[in-house]
């Protein structure tokens with residue numbers, strides 16, 4: 111191999127290594143974990159049905175996202191994380207009214223808010239009489255930009271009440 115060819119090969123190898131290193135660090139920074147609940151509120155964008163959606167992210171169990179539609183219909187919330195995160199734990203704080211209440215919860219993930227993948231589908235909590243936090247962590251880590259949470263009340267005319275949502 112002549113000297114020029116060898117120099118060319120070394121330069122190409124160095125460029126290749128720089129590109130790979132750059133991609134690695136881009137991946138690391140783009141996949142970082144969500145911050146504290148307070149930081150999450152600042153970066154999240156939320157839309158959906160019901161009222162007081164932001165109250166599910168204010169770190170206060172006394173405030174809640176509640177239903178306005180007829181009980182028994184699915185209400186939903188779409189959480190825009192603003193970039194792709196690796197998610198493997200979602201906790202949902204559920205409130206109660208005067209009667210025991212049974213919730214059905216579905217969670218989906220998406221990178222474009224158009225094509226959704228089921229994380230959990232129609233999990234029922236069973237009748238609860240006291241506020242309860244349900245933790246969903248038995249799913250494969252999801253690289254996702256959007257999370258869609260659907261919730262409805264089963265077998266009751268009461269509306270739903272979600273006090274706090276935490277995503278990790």
Ligand SMILES: [Ca+2]
Nearest residue numbers: 165170173273
């Ligand atoms: Ca709250």
